[in-house]
Amino acid sequence: MVTAGTGPSGAHGRAPSMADVAAAAGVSHQTVSRVLNGSELVRPQTRTRVLAAIAELGYRRNNAARLLVTNRSHRIGMISAHLVLHGPSMIAVSVQDAGHKAGYDVSLVAVEDFSVQSLRNALDRLLDEAVEAIVVAVAHREALEQVESLDAPVPMIVVQGVSEGQRMAVGIDQEAGARVAVEHLLDLGHRHVAHVTGPLEWVEAGQRRTGWQRAHEDRHVLPGPELAGDWSPESGYQAGLRIAEDPDVTAVFVANDAMAMGLIYALHEKGRDIPGEISVVGFDNVPEARYLWPALTTVDQEFSVLGRRAVELTLRALDGETDPSTQLIRPALAVRDSTSAPAER
Amino acid sequence: MVTAGTGPSGAHGRAPSMADVAAAAGVSHQTVSRVLNGSELVRPQTRTRVLAAIAELGYRRNNAARLLVTNRSHRIGMISAHLVLHGPSMIAVSVQDAGHKAGYDVSLVAVEDFSVQSLRNALDRLLDEAVEAIVVAVAHREALEQVESLDAPVPMIVVQGVSEGQRMAVGIDQEAGARVAVEHLLDLGHRHVAHVTGPLEWVEAGQRRTGWQRAHEDRHVLPGPELAGDWSPESGYQAGLRIAEDPDVTAVFVANDAMAMGLIYALHEKGRDIPGEISVVGFDNVPEARYLWPALTTVDQEFSVLGRRAVELTLRALDGETDPSTQLIRPALAVRDSTSAPAER
C-alpha cells in the first residue's frame, strides 16, 4: 500500500549522509552541519545551496551519530503504572505533551508491579535509550521508596504521591482536594461524612483519607464510617451496598469517580435517592462524571498543569539545579447534582 | 532526594566504555562485544571474567554507537490521535505492550489534527528516532488517505479504519460489531432501531452506521431515525433529548459508550424508562459500562488482541513480506440491563 517512491531515500542504497549533501552542494560536511545547527557563520547564499541539496537528496540527519558525539539525547523517560486509570493516563499524556513542547521526546514505560526487579527493568530500559532525566509516576508507597534506592545516574522527578515541600517533585495536593470535598458536604449541613478509600498502599489514597479526617477534626466532629475500596467500580459497588444499609449515613466522599459510579449504582439498586437521602462526592472529574445520574459532584485535578510543571522542573534539574522544589497544585470542586443538604428528620 | 551514589556510573568522569571493560577484564573490546552479543566463540572462563568486569564498572552498552553501525533501532513508531478516547488509548497501550514483548520499543506520537503538515511532523519525528516501522492509529478518513501519500521509507501498518482484506492493516470489524448490536435489538422484538452516529469523518463511525443499516436491510425493515453525534457525552445527551420526544423510538444503537451515557442521562431527565420504554446499546464496553444505571449493553472490542496482531504484522513486514494481510477481529456483544423486549402497546 505504501510504496517506496522515487523521492526521498529512494528504494536502494543507503540513506544519504552529510558527506553526500556536502558533495552535492559543493561545500564541506562541516558547512552542512553548520546549516543544520543554525550557525550564523554561513553566507545566506551558501545556506541556500546546502538547503537545496538537502531537499533534493531527502537528507535526514542521523541522530544516533549525533547523540554519539554530543551525548545529549533530548529525551526524557517516564515510568508509569496503571495507565488504564484516569489519573495516571492523564498524567502520562500531559507530561508527554509538555515534553514535546519543550523539545524533548518522552519515552514511556509502563510497569506492571512494584518489585525492585520490575522498576529496575523499567529504569534500565530508559537508560538504554539514553534519557537525560526520568519522570516517575507511580503511587505505591513501597514503589516510591524503592525508586529512591534505584540510584539512577540521571535526575528523577516524582509526580505522584508527593507531599508539600518535597524536592524533585511536583504534585497535586490530594489532602486539600479531599478537604474541599468534605467541607462542601459539611457546609451543606451533614453531621459527618463517610469515606470510601482507595487502596491504602497508594500514597494518594492515604492523603485523601487524611484530608477527610482532618476536615472533620477541624470542626470537632467525628468522621463517618470508613470503607475500603481499590479504585474499581466494583469495590465502590460493594461499599455502596453496605452504605445503603446504614441509615446514619447521609453523605459519602468517595476517593475516585470510578468507585463513586459503582456506589451510585448500588444505591440505585437499593432504591436510595441521591442526593435526597445520600449525597455523594467523587474525585477525578472524569469526563463522564457530568453525565452520571445524578451528575456527580467531584474534585477536579488539573493534570495538564501537572505535566507542564513536571517538565519545567525536569529542565531545571537538567540545568544543574540540585534540589528544585515547587508548590503543590490545589484541586477545585466541581459541584453538580449528587450533593444537597440532608433531609430533615 | 535521589543522589548519585558511588555505585555504577559514579559522579564524575564519563560512563565506562567497552574499552574500559576490556582493559579491566584483560581482553580486547571485541571479546567484550562478543560476550554482550551472546557469541558462542568465547571460553566460559573468559566470559565470566568479562561479565565480572561489566558488573564492577557498571558498564552499559551505548546504543547510539550500536545503532550507528548496525542500523537497527529495535524501535517501532506509532502515530495516534485522540488519546483521551477509550478506543485509541486502549490501542496505544496494547501496541506498546505487544511491542515490548517482542523486544521492540514503541515511540508514540500524538497528532492533534489531520493536516498533512501535522502528520508529516509526526512522521518526521518518528523517522528521526530511526523507527523501523510505523503503526498508524488514526481514524479520520482524510488522514488515512494522506498517510498513504506520505511515502515513508519504512513499512506502515494501519490499525484503525480498516476494512476486510486491506493489506498492511489489522482491525476490528466495526460493521460486524454494529450488526450484532442491532440484531440483538431486533431479535428482542423492536420494529426498528434508531442510531446515534459518531462523527462521520471517522471511518469507524461510518462502518458502524453501515452495520446498523445493513442489519435492517437484511430483515427488510426500514431503520429508525439517525442522529448525528461526535463521540462526546454531550452530543449523546443532545440526541437523547430528541429521542425522548419521539414516541416511535423503542430502541437506540449508540455508536459509543460515552454518547450512550449522555443519552441515558437525557432519558432519565425526561422521565423515560430504560429499558422499559427505550432500549439502549452502546459500543466500546468501557469499564464503567457495567455500572451505569441501568448497566449498559454494549459491544466489546478486544483491543489487546488488536495490539498483538498489529505487532505481529509489523514483524512480518519487517521480515520482508510485502503485503501481509490479516483477518478482522470480530467484536462480541455484552448483554446487560439496558435492553429488553419492547413494551406491548
Add this chain to the structure above:
DNA sequence: CGCCAACATGTGAGCGCTAACATTCAGCAG
C-alpha cells in the same frame, strides 16, 4: 598597496560500537 581584522569555510580526530578479517593457540594426525 599591503596588512590585519572579521567572517566564512575546510580539515582531522574521535565519540563507542560492530563487521570483517588477521592472528594466536591448542590439539592431533602424519
Add this chain to the structure above:
DNA sequence: CTGCTGAATGTTAGCGCTCACATGTTGGCG
C-alpha cells in the same frame, strides 16, 4: 616434531556526526 585444523581472541576500519582548530577570503584603513 612438523603441519594443519578449528576454536578463541585480537586488530583495523569505518558508521555519520560534532568539536576544536586550521585555513582561506573579504574589505577597510594606514
